[in-house]
Amino acid sequence: MTAITPQAAEPILELDGLGVQFGGVVALRDITYQVPGGIIQSIIGPNGAGKTTLFNCISGLLAPGTGSIRFRRQRIAGWAPHRIAALGLSRTFQQVALFAHMSVLENVMVGRHPRSRSGFLATGLRLPGMRREERELRERARSILDFVGLGDLAAAAAGTLPLGQQKILEIARALATEPRLLLLDEPAGGLNTRETEQLGELIQRIRGRDTTVILVEHDMNLVMDISDRILVLYFGHPLASGTPSAIKDNPEVIQAYLGDDWAESSAASYTSLDNHPGR
Amino acid sequence: MPVTDRRILLVLALVLAAFPWGVRAVGAVSHYLDVMVFAGIFCIVNLGLSLLMGFAGQISLAQAAFFGIGAYSSGILTVQFAWNPWAAMPMGMVLAGLVAWLVGVPALRLKGHYLAMATLGFGVIVHIVFNEEVRWTGGPSGLVDIPGLSVAGTPLRGEIAWYYLVWGTVLVALVFCLNLLHSRVGRALRAIHQEEKAAEAMGIPTARYKVQVFVLSAALAALGGSFYTHYVAFLNPGSFDLMWSIRFMLMVMVGGMQSLWGAVLGTVLMTFVGNEWLQVFADYEVLVYGSILLGMALFLPDGLVSLKSIPVRGWLRTPRSSTEGTQR
Ligand SMILES: Nc1ncnc2c1ncn2[C@@H]1O[C@H](COP(=O)(O)OP(=O)(O)OP(=O)(O)O)[C@@H](O)[C@H]1O
Numbered sequence: 362m363t364a365i366t367p368q369a370a371e372p373i374l375e376l377d378g379l380g381v382q383f384g385g386v387v388a389l390r391d392i393t394y395q396v397p398g399g400i401i402q403s404i405i406g407p408n409g410a411g412k413t414t415l416f417n418c419i420s421g422l423l424a425p426g427t428g429s430i431r432f433r434r435q436r437i438a439g440w441a442p443h444r445i446a447a448l449g450l451s452r453t454f455q456q457v458a459l460f461a462h463m464s465v466l467e468n469v470m471v472g473r474h475p476r477s478r479s480g481f482l483a484t485g486l487r488l489p490g491m492r493r494e495e496r497e498l499r500e501r502a503r504s505i506l507d508f509v510g511l512g513d514l515a516a517a518a519a520g521t522l523p524l525g526q527q528k529i530l531e532i533a534r535a536l537a538t539e540p541r542l543l544l545l546d547e548p549a550g551g552l553n554t555r556e557t558e559q560l561g562e563l564i565q566r567i568r569g570r571d572t573t574v575i576l577v578e579h580d581m582n583l584v585m586d587i588s589d590r591i592l593v594l595y596f597g598h599p600l601a602s603g604t605p606s607a608i609k610d611n612p613e614v615i616q617a618y619l620g621d622d623w624a625e626s627s628a629a630s631y632t633s634l635d636n637h638p639g640r
Numbered sequence: 641m642p643v644t645d646r647r648i649l650l651v652l653a654l655v656l657a658a659f660p661w662g663v664r665a666v667g668a669v670s671h672y673l674d675v676m677v678f679a680g681i682f683c684i685v686n687l688g689l690s691l692l693m694g695f696a697g698q699i700s701l702a703q704a705a706f707f708g709i710g711a712y713s714s715g716i717l718t719v720q721f722a723w724n725p726w727a728a729m730p731m732g733m734v735l736a737g738l739v740a741w742l743v744g745v746p747a748l749r750l751k752g753h754y755l756a757m758a759t760l761g762f763g764v765i766v767h768i769v770f771n772e773e774v775r776w777t778g779g780p781s782g783l784v785d786i787p788g789l790s791v792a793g794t795p796l797r798g799e800i801a802w803y804y805l806v807w808g809t810v811l812v813a814l815v816f817c818l819n820l821l822h823s824r825v826g827r828a829l830r831a832i833h834q835e836e837k838a839a840e841a842m843g844i845p846t847a848r849y850k851v852q853v854f855v856l857s858a859a860l861a862a863l864g865g866s867f868y869t870h871y872v873a874f875l876n877p878g879s880f881d882l883m884w885s886i887r888f889m890l891m892v893m894v895g896g897m898q899s900l901w902g903a904v905l906g907t908v909l910m911t912f913v914g915n916e917w918l919q920v921f922a923d924y925e926v927l928v929y930g931s932i933l934l935g936m937a938l939f940l941p942d943g944l945v946s947l948k949s950i951p952v953r954g955w956l957r958t959p960r961s962s963t964e965g966t967q968r
């Protein structure tokens with residue numbers, strides 16, 4: 362097979378021969394790919410292509426069956442998720458996974474966990490160092506909420522927000538961990554056009570803060586607008602990779618989009634791919 | 641700690657301070673104070689259990705065993721080795737914490753309800769040890785002549801002194817637990833309970849936190865056990881069996897698992913119920929407890945603290961500006 366590897370500076374993430382199987386289902390097969398630091402990398406593919414499974418492997422929620430994952434030069438396959446988070450990787454979830462009964466601010470403060478340290482004794486006894494840290498946590502969380510535009514909602518319970526804001530809050534919580542690499546799993550799902558535009562801006566501002574972003578998304582307008590590179594997954598394997606314009610014109614990708622195996626929602630996506638203003 | 645909790649704490653402290661004067665008017669002072677001493681001792685145990693069940697989402701069926709480890713540590717060290725009771729007390733807590741760590745590490749590394757199973761077995765083993773190690777524990781006939789406590793050289797005599805000592809300790813433990821909950825650690829625990837995989841992905845070592853809460857709950861149970869030992873001055877294994885672990889759980893659940901106030905309320909209520917009225921059911925006690933548990937699960941799953949009609953609630957409600965979510 363041909364490894365589809367962008368030639369760029371220092372790779373922040375290196376996948377080598379990655380494979381995952383669920384019983385008889387091959388979810389990921391022999392993925393070799395490198396993501397250079399500092400870019401917005403999109404991953405697209407039909408439903409069930411293995412995009413979420415790939416995120417679960419990278420973030421440590423799932424141990425890959427075969428292959429290796431290197432993040433910031435460390436071999437992280439098999440590490441517990443909290444260790445990978447401490448190394449500077451964070452993510453959002455396709456199915457919103459907020460702490461629904463905590464406030465918006467507290468959700469973001471939880472995200473600061475790997476960047477703070479007070480333990481049971483320090484917090485139970487309210488030692489001075491802990492109070493200072495708590496103040497810092499609160500201020501940092503507030504500034505992150507301002508950054509994503511949820512500053513006014515700090516006191517609301519996370520579970521009461523509309524879906525669009527919950528998706529943004531997931532990003533804020535992930536940013537609080539100070540990631541070098543941020544994985545976004547369908548952040549535009551359930552957002553209207555205006556919200557999606559704002560999301561695109563937000564993602565670009567995040568990249569501007571020296572954070573590499575990997576975006577899994579079905580909204581082709583968003584993907585084509587903001588991505589530096591796109592990887593197409595098809596039945597758990599890379600089908601093509603390249604710049605947005607190269608992907609749009611790739612005959613294999615077009616064939617895949619038109620093929621019978623492509624799920625309904627993606628057929629709709631093809632239309633938007635076709636109608637993309639850049640075309 | 642949010643304003644709401646501070647107010648409740650203040651009210652609670654005042655009510656507790658005034659309680660002995662109140663019962664004096666009713667008569668039968670020493671009896672009610674005696675029940676309250678036991679309720680306070682159980683509160684110390686149940687604050688830890690509430691953190692474990694309500695905030696870390698884990699079930700332990702060995703709290704009576706940890707209570708017993710504290711009780712027997714104090715009993716054996718003071719009777720057989722003539723230790724000062726105040727020195728024996730932290731020893732019991734450390735021992736219980738250590739044992740909890742040994743049981744908790746393998747059980748909590750696995751996802752699911754392995755802790756319930758592991759503690760069920762562990763509790764039974766501890767109970768057998770209390771019964772069989774006659775040389776140390778006195779076995780079924782018990783450990784006797786346990787010395788009382790002295791404060792600043794003066795021996796504690798009478799229920800009223802014990803009442804203030806035990807409830808003072810409850811308040812200190814309560815402040816500790818409340819501080820914990822409204823901090824980085826407490827947020828982590830609530831996060832684990834609400835959305836475990838997201839908590840992990842945000843950098844929280846979930847297994848380690850569960851073990852730590854379990855260790856804390858065991859140490860608090862042991863502290864309660866030490867007070868119990870010196871108060872009743874006599875130990876027998878019957879007070880530390882599985883039934884007692886279930887009673888502790890029930891107390892927490894009646895008050896409301898996801899609130900430390902619920903744990904206190906439920907413990908006081910169920911201690912009175914158990915002491916005053918349930919005696920008549922004798923052998924049917926298990927049945928009564930089972931029915932209460934079932935009734936709670938069906939009609940009031942969040943415990944008594946979830947009742948909204950209490951008039952003081954408006955005053956206690958968190959001001960708008962607060963940024964802490966509902967406790968869950
Ligand atoms: N925990 C699991 N157990 C068994 N099979 C799974 C599991 N998770 C995913 N799969 C299977 O693996 C394949 C890839 O699923 P995955 O969720 O990664 O796809 P996806 O690309 O994220 O799809 P979508 O666009 O719908 O989110 C699918 O066939 C799915 O059914």
Ligand SMILES: [Mg+2]
Nearest residue numbers: 412413414455
């Ligand atoms: Mg998916």
